[in-house]
C-alpha cells in the first residue's frame with residue numbers, strides 16, 4: 001500500500017484522539033519513499049506551541065497505524081510540523097480521501113460570482129455532492145469585498161477568501177499554492193471574471209473605427225487569458241483530485257463563464273469587437289484544455305457557460321431591450337443545474353442557461 005506518491009490523510013483520522021480536534025487544519029499529507037515516510041501536519045496558526053507538541057505524537061501514531069512508530073521530529077515551520085521516520089503500517093488509513101469537496105469561484109466580489117459563492121455555501125440542491133463542502137472565493141480586493149466577508153462570518157470555517165487578479169500571474173500562482181496547501185483538493189473551478197465595460201477605460205465598440213489595441217488587449221487579457229492561466233495554475237490539483245475521486249462518480253469540473261456573443265456562428269449583429277472576440281478566444285482555449293484533459297486517465301471536464309442576460313453591473317447599461325432579464329439567483333441556479341448533469345462526454349461543450357448547446 002505504501003506508494004511513492006504523496007498520500008493525503010485527514011483530520012477525522014485523528015480527531016477522536018486529539019484533545020483539540022477543532023484546531024487541526026485540513027491538510028495532513030504523507031509522502032512515502034520506500035520504507036521511509038514524511039508526515040506533514042498542518043495545524044491552525046492560532047494553535048499554541050504547547051498544544052502542537054501535545055497533539056503531534058498522537059497524530060503520527062495514528063498515521064503510522066502503530067504506537068511503536070519511530071519518527072524523529074525534523075523541523076518546524078510556522079504552521080506545519082514535519083516528521084520523518086520509518087513506516088510500520090500505513091495501509092489502514094492511507095487510502096482515505098476526504099469527502100468534503102472544494103469549489104473555487106474566481107471573480108467572486110459581486111455579480112454572478114458572488115451569487116455562485118452564496119448558492120454553493122447554502123448547499124445547492126442541484127449539486128448535492130458539493131453541499132457542506134468548502135468554498136474558495138477569489139477577488140482582486142478581499143479587504144473591500146464586504147459581501148464575501150459577511151458570507152465568511154455567516155458560514156464559519158467554510159469560506160476562504162483569497163486575492164487574485166487574473167492580469168497578475170503572481171496572484172494566480174499564490175492562490176493555487178494556498179488552495180493546495182490548505183485544502184488539498186479542487187473539485188469545481190468556476191472562472192467567472194469578465195469585463196465588458198469599465199468607465200473611462202473600456203467601452204463596447206459600436207463600429208470598427210472605435211476599436212483600440214488597448215480595449216482588445218484588456219479584454220483578451222481578462223476574459224480569455226485569465227481563465228486559461230488560472231486553470232493552468234490549478235491543473236495539477238484538479239488532476240490529482242480527479243484521480244483520487246475517480247470512484248466517487250462525481251466529476252471534477254472547470255466551468256468558464258463565456259457569452260453567446262462570443263459565438264462566431266451566432267454573430268448577426270456585429271459590434272462589441274473586443275468582448276465578442278475575447279469570448280471567442282476563451283471558447284477555443286477552453287475546448288483545447290478539454291481535449292488535453294480528456295487524454296488523461298482521470299479527465300477533468302471543461303465547459304463554457306452562457307448565463308443568459310442577468311441583472312448585474314455588467315449588463316446595467318444594456319438592459320433596455322432585453323426580453324428576459326434573469327435575477328443573479330435564477331441565472332446561477334440554472335447554471336448549477338447544468339453542471340450537476342455533466343458527464344465525461346460533455347467536455348468541451350458550450351452550454352446556454354437552458355441547457356441547450358451553443359454552436360461556437
Ligand SMILES: NC(=O)c1ccc[n+]([C@@H]2O[C@H](COP(=O)([O-])OP(=O)(O)OC[C@H]3O[C@@H](n4cnc5c(N)ncnc54)[C@H](OP(=O)(O)O)[C@@H]3O)[C@@H](O)[C@H]2O)c1
Nearest residue numbers: 109110111112140165166193194257259309310312313314
Ligand atoms: N451578466 C450577464 O448577463 C452575462 C451575460 C453573458 C456573460 N456573462 C459573463 O459572466 C461573467 C460574470 O459576469 P457578471 O455579470 O457577474 O459581471 P460583473 O457583475 O461585472 O462582475 C465582474 C467580476 O469580474 C471581476 N474582475 C474584473 N476584472 C478582474 C480581474 N482583472 N481580476 C479578477 N477579477 C476581475 C470583478 O471584480 P471587481 O469587483 O474587483 O471589479 C467582478 O467580480 C463574465 O465573464 C461575463 O462576461 C454575464
